[in-house]
Amino acid sequence: MNPLEYLKKNEKESLEQLKDFLRIPSISAQSQHAGDIRTCAKWVADFLTKTGFKAEVCETGGHPAVVGEYHVSDKVPTVLIYGHYDVQPVDPLNLWKTAPFEPIEEGGFLIARGSTDDKGQLFTHMKAAEAYMKTEGKLPCNVKYLIEGEEEAGVDNLTGFIQKNAKRLAADVVLVSDGSQYGRDLPAINFGLRGIAFVEIKLTGPDRDLHSGSYGGAVANPIIMLCKMMASLHDENNRVTIPGFYDNTYKATQWERDQYAKLPFDAEQYRASTGAPKLWGETGYTPIERTWIRPTLECNGITGGYQGEGNKTIIPSWASAKITMRLVPNMKPAEICDKIEAHLKKICPDTMKFEIVKHAGATPVQVPTEGPWLAAAARAIKTGFGREPFFTKEGGSIPVVETFKTVLGIDTLLVGYGQQDDNAHSPNERFSIKDFQRGCLTSAALLDELSKVKL
């Protein structure tokens, strides 16, 4: 029996084990679950130990991380598998149709908090390793695990932990399954993430709210001045007007454009899914290109003056805006923050005092499409899902991927088995049982494929 056959034969047992994993309410953001977090870390470490790993629950300064190590040979590559055993809070509890920590099977789905994000996806990699040990007595390549317990908590002790344990975590490639396929039965490999830069600006006119009758017409209104500044940041082609914003930005290769051309995409269905009356964006690009390979500037919040019921007849003293910019490769968050600062200072009217707070954000991520890793992952997906994967990017950011690149110097394979509508972070989180099973097969095939990569 080979590892894939083992996984197929033990599907039911795997699902029952995953249910045990899901029953532990490892909510990292709520301190009353600190004990459950420890229980869950130990569950993971014990599973890896039983499988044959040297596994340990490690202190990080916050919730612990589990590190597992298995060395087979210096001649084969080492893969670092990252995942997180912590989960999101469950509220609003009344919107759950079943108890969040009592996993049930329904309509082909496993329903429970953490089923897709990230226990279920992570567990495919744990089962894959077990399948090799049970059938062949060893793994085909060297495997390290870094399984953290704070991904959902809004804190970051992991970066420091990776920095301190850089040698221990050294590997040739990182493997992460904490995302989605392109669509139902459309497996994908994600080879890029946008970065982000964040600034907050504030304009102050008068030193207090003024009566808009007594002063209206003679003193400039900070809200209107802020609107004029914000309005000028996109031109008539919806391009960002900050000087140097597009300098040296990444240009998609022909190979990449070919991948996008292959993707099934229905613009009207996409629009309808957002509820927006019409799509929008930079002239000359498709919606996919606009969200994956083009930088953007958004206002995430604006505040000024009176916001309650009725009206208050004031010229407000100040108005402020939160601005984020999504970045594509070759854009550096700190440089972009400097560019927007210089531009906003320049266009700020002299009737206003200008203040800015700069938060650098996250660097964009690009997984090399030319090297051996993407090809290996593609072959594994072909084995696990029975079809070629799509190659996709993602408009959001996963900061840990950048940490792996900058601290450990290695690229990350982003192979997500979930779906966009799995309700991660929402009530009734679910994971397709078929996707879990295909994920286990893919993870096993991937260990074999990675073992064949010549370094």
Add this chain to the structure above:
Amino acid sequence: MNPLEYLKKNEKESLEQLKDFLRIPSISAQSQHAGDIRTCAKWVADFLTKTGFKAEVCETGGHPAVVGEYHVSDKVPTVLIYGHYDVQPVDPLNLWKTAPFEPIEEGGFLIARGSTDDKGQLFTHMKAAEAYMKTEGKLPCNVKYLIEGEEEAGVDNLTGFIQKNAKRLAADVVLVSDGSQYGRDLPAINFGLRGIAFVEIKLTGPDRDLHSGSYGGAVANPIIMLCKMMASLHDENNRVTIPGFYDNTYKATQWERDQYAKLPFDAEQYRASTGAPKLWGETGYTPIERTWIRPTLECNGITGGYQGEGNKTIIPSWASAKITMRLVPNMKPAEICDKIEAHLKKICPDTMKFEIVKHAGATPVQVPTEGPWLAAAARAIKTGFGREPFFTKEGGSIPVVETFKTVLGIDTLLVGYGQQDDNAHSPNERFSIKDFQRGCLTSAALLDELSKVKL
């Protein structure tokens, strides 16, 4: 002894009587003072009765109004004197240096809640009538009083009361002392108030907040679209761009421009008093003209997206703004609301759903400068203050003045004895004792001047 001599001789007694009036905590906005309100109304009615008026506390549906009537002859004009006996709440109490309802004299000021707004100013007219009765046994013209108790309460039962009692309140001119001089020792007659129109608008893009990573670039941002609309409402000369906004707007007469040229005005001092880095406004007009005789458009509040600490990476579902326009004579609030609605609908991008709520507001007020009333008031001020008054306008609105015009068909003389820095509505409200005394003399002189107006 003539009435003016009587007032000068009885200055101390007048001040003591005013203190009694001020000791009644007639706070109209707070229900625990409902009894004090009644006590105060009765105090006013009793004072008028003692003076010789047919006076009555009248029910309005809210706090009562006092109506007083004295008829001397059908051959002389009738003046309706309006004022309010209710006062603002006193909090924050800890910022008061003295007890708000224990009036004290300090540095030439009478300090108490209501001293300038409006008991002190109103009382000058009550003392003026008394002075005639005590010295000449009768008033020189017919006088009616309408003294209300809800001006500070944010409710309006008075309009209905005026409508129901239009015949009883019929007069030739209204006299109101509930405002300010142009400056210290610079008495003024206000001959115009701007009107106001108010709309609230809301733009909705996606039907929920979207992840700005996943959708940023492909779905339009309601905040940025709102900013583009708001930004376009003023042109490079700071003129409002709504088609028809300036149609038929009032143009200042040469007489009016001559009055403004006489006013002492220091633009730098004015700027410094607002704390704004620089003044602003419509090209071709002075700050006084911009606030008194030009219409304006202000955004009093803007709201959209995330406004808490840090950032939330969203494209918000909606953004909204509160807009008021100050109006000058010949502009009709409802028409202006229709014009801005039509314009905003036209410029709203097709990526957004547009909603508007229109609140018509108040009609601008213009006291005829050509007729006999302003001249009579000017002569009275010359008598009371020993100098010619300035003729001014006011950028804000006093809705009751418009009610007198539309319901009773009469113009209002706005002769304020207070000062801008009398702390009306704030802690340590005060009224210059000298202004109180000059006000009493002016009020007495004004009754005589009005009696000479030929109808």
